[in-house]
Amino acid sequence: MKIFYGIQGTGNGHITRGRIMARELQAANLEVTYQFSGRPWDKFFDMEVFNGYQWRQGLTFITEKGKIDHLKTVWHSKPLRFFNDIRELDLSSYDLVICDYEPVTAWAARRQNKKTIGISHQYAFHYNIPRAGNDPVSETIMQNFAPVDTRIGLHWHHFHQPLLPPVIETPYVPQQIQKNKIIVYLPFEDQQQVMSILAPFKSFDFLLYSPEVMASVHAHIHCNPLSLQGFQKDLSDCAGIICNAGFELASESLQLGKKILVKPLHAQMEQASNALALQTLGYGRMMPIMDAAIIEQWLHETRAIRVTFPNTARYLVQWIKDGMPQIDQSWCNRIWSEVKVIPVEIP
Structure with a gap:
């Protein structure tokens, strides 16, 4: 065929x-x-x-x-x-x-x-x-x-x-998780705004991936270029991920048992619906805009869901x-x- x-x-x-x-x-x-x-x-x-x-x-x-x-x-x-x-x-x-x-x-x-x-x-x-x-x-x-x-x-x-x-891949789930390590993948957002909102949370290490790498003046915010291997390595042992509400990345995060906070792309029906589904199923949290208060509450959550597909x-x-x-x-x-x-x- x-x-x-x-x-x-x-x-x-x-x-x-x-x-x-x-x-x-x-x-x-x-x-x-x-x-x-x-x-x-x-x-x-x-x-x-x-x-x-x-x-x-x-x-x-x-x-x-x-x-x-x-x-x-x-x-x-x-x-x-x-x-x-x-x-x-x-x-x-x-x-x-x-x-x-x-x-x-x-x-x-x-x-x-x-x-x-x-x-x-x-x-x-x-x-x-x-x-x-x-x-x-x-x-x-x-x-x-x-x-x-x-x-x-x-x-x-x-x-x-x-x-x-x-x-989705059937991933290797590491035994040791870095509880303060957070992946941030918000390619559709203003990256400077993202960093300014994350800046006050100094007890967490944020690994920010974006198509255009920007310099970070914050010791706890690390900016990285897009890389399949590098991203997968960091995702494997992080505690959670902040991302837009795309389907595939949320699926990978669920398979690995990561806590998830999504910010759906504004005026995009698919992402708004994905965010609703995650919240309805109890698989993740959602913020309609970049919201420091929601992020702070989510960062201190100690429970996640693993869905093995x-x-x-x-x-x-x-x-x-x-x-x-x-x-x-x-x-x-x-x-x-x-x-x-x-x-x-x-x-």
């Missing part, structure tokens, strides 16, 4: 999920061509697992100071190039198209009547799951951004819908090899039966 796999590159979560799927697809001896869009070519990193890949500009949302800038989003969208990319992408030699919310792939497949399956958290929003901040415009964009034939939605809980657990990627690859039979609730339930929710005390 020859597969074309399009992956949204705006956030690192889609790429992280793609790496896991790529390893399972390779282990199953399936031939895959990968395409990425949503960020400049030179901003991708740690892409070796994809064995060379195609790139298109695609579509992305422009953010500034923690919220979507709709005018800049329209200005940078370059619709003519987007439509040309759709027309020029030839999928005729492929047996299957997989889409992780990548619009060029999705629309090219639809134009060429290619069978397409979507594997992403965004496809969970086609079902009855917790929602916040939704409006007709957001719903329309979510439904039409990257349309597919078969939607496989991923989430932290099934909510009695035909959803699957996150596609199965190897969803392996189930999906086997499902593909089996001919992609219709997904029924019993198959989903069998996978969810492997999920364990365990309270964790932070020493």
Whole structure:
């Protein structure tokens, strides 16, 4: 079977999920061509697992100071190039198209009547799951951004819908946790503002990761460039993480048993809904704006939740090899039966 796999590159979560799927697809001896869009070519990193890949500009949302800038989003969208990319992408030699919310792939497949399956958290929003901040415009964009034939939605809980657990690594959980070590990943926020809010909490060590590294004048705030290996190392033994409300990083943090505080991207329905789901499930805390009082209270919490997820990627690859039979609730339930929710005390 020859597969074309399009992956949204705006956030690192889609790429992280793609790496896991790529390893399972390779282990199953399936031939895959990968395409990425949503960020400049030179901003991708740690892409070796994809064995060379195609790139298109695609579509992305422009953010500034923690919220979507709709005018800049329209200005940078370059619709003519987007439509040309759709027309020029030839999928005729492929047996299957997989889409992780990548619009060029999705629309090219639809134009060429290619069978397409979507594997992403965004496809969970086609079902009855917790929602916040939704409006007709957001719903329309979510439904039409990257349309597919078969939607496989991923989430932290099934909510009695035909959803699957996150596609995520099964990590090594270290025995020793540094109780005052906190990871901060808020790439859509003003980094100077983030540092000024964290500055008073001198009994904690904050490791701040961002696309643009800034100098820190605070001994307890350490600024780092984006690095898959470095980030994973720090995440493994930290006590908690402060981040935007993206899906994949929260999934990794839950799998590791980290306490989580999310600040959803303003006017972004998916992130607002993720924050609501985390809080509803009791898996994390949420702050609608950068709030020092909420951060201080959260920093002193000594309890977290570990959610152990199965190897969803392996189930999906086997499902593909089996001919992609219709997904029924019993198959989903069998996978969810492997999920364990365990309270964790932070020493």
